[in-house]
Amino acid sequence: MRKKIVAGNWKMNLNLEDGKNLVAGILAGNPALTESKQVVIAPPFIHLLQTGVQIENQQYISLGAQNCHFEASGAFTGEVSAAMLQSAGVQYVIIGHSERREYFNETDSQLAQKTDLALHNGLKVIFCCGEPLDIRDADTQNDYVAAQIKAGLFHLDATSLKDIVIAYEPIWAIGTGRTATAAQAQEMHAHIRQIVAAQYGNDVANDMSILYGGSCKPANAAELMACPDVDGGLIGGASLKAEEFLGIIDAMI
Numbered sequence: 183m184r185k186k187i188v189a190g191n192w193k194m195n196l197n198l199e200d201g202k203n204l205v206a207g208i209l210a211g212n213p214a215l216t217e218s219k220q221v222v223i224a225p226p227f228i229h230l231l232q233t234g235v236q237i238e239n240q241q242y243i244s245l246g247a248q249n250c251h252f253e254a255s256g257a258f259t260g261e262v263s264a265a266m267l268q269s270a271g272v273q274y275v276i277i278g279h280s281e282r283r284e285y286f287n288e289t290d291s292q293l294a295q296k297t298d299l300a301l302h303n304g305l306k307v308i309f310c311c312g313e314p315l316d317i318r319d320a321d322t323q324n325d326y327v328a329a330q331i332k333a334g335l336f337h338l339d340a341t342s343l344k345d346i347v348i349a350y351e352p353i354w355a356i357g358t359g360r361t362a363t364a365a366q367a368q369e370m371h372a373h374i375r376q377i378v379a380a381q382y383g384n385d386v387a388n389d390m391s392i393l394y395g396g397s398c399k400p401a402n403a404a405e406l407m408a409c410p411d412v413d414g415g416l417i418g419g420a421s422l423k424a425e426e427f428l429g430i431i432d433a434m435i
């Protein structure tokens with residue numbers, strides 16, 4: 183069954199107390215969640231245990247991490263493994279965010295390794311893709327995104343795809359206040375679903391949640407989420423304020 187998901191990516195924001203208050207604010211809003219309408223909260227690593235305790239009785243709010251390392255363990259000072267995340271109660275991990283690809287030079291093969299380790303450790307993956315502005319201006323975004331998805335995911339078998347969520351995040355829309363139009367989002371999401379269908383069949387593709395990310399806010403969320411192939415959002419800036427995050431959750435159909 184295809185789920186609607188709103189995932190909050192706090193990035194490198196909020197100290198422990200602010201994070202605790204934010205989660206408390208989200209819970210106080212008592213969002214109307216169900217098996218098919220769910221939330222993921224992805225705070226920085228240091229928040230995970232605290233956030234996990236706060237949401238432990240929430241059936242439809244999951245704990246997410248923003249990254250994991252591409253090796254299982256070892257001498258990688260400062261890094262966190264997929265197994266550690268699993269042991270901390272994490273259920274989802276974001277892999278391939280454009281900020282990680284750009285600022286930390288993460289390669290397609292590293293992202294494929296991370297995905298394997300995440301799945302091996304029982305985590306679900308929110309796999310990010312999306313084109314920079316010059317690619318959009320050249321109108322080659324479909325090929326660009328297809329290549330990212332093939333490189334990161336197509337080594338997986340069809341069974342593993344049930345634990346993959348794809349987040350389409352055009353880089354020119356992330357944190358810029360410039361949102362893709364609903365038509366642009368729908369076009370790309372349909373394209374992504376078609377790429378998945380061509381490799382894994384219609385059932386796998388139709389079951390997959392494909393999220394939109396990029397300056398999504400309460401004011402534009404309803405229009406984006408009304409698109410037939412947009413199954414929710416990966417939310418950065420607007421996930422840092424309970425009322426904004428709740429507004430986006432409310433916009434989910």
Ligand code: PEP
Pocket residue numbers: 191351355356357358395396397398416417418419420
């Ligand atoms: C993101 O970084 O995943 C994101 C979508 O950020 P923002 O909502 O701030 O554009």
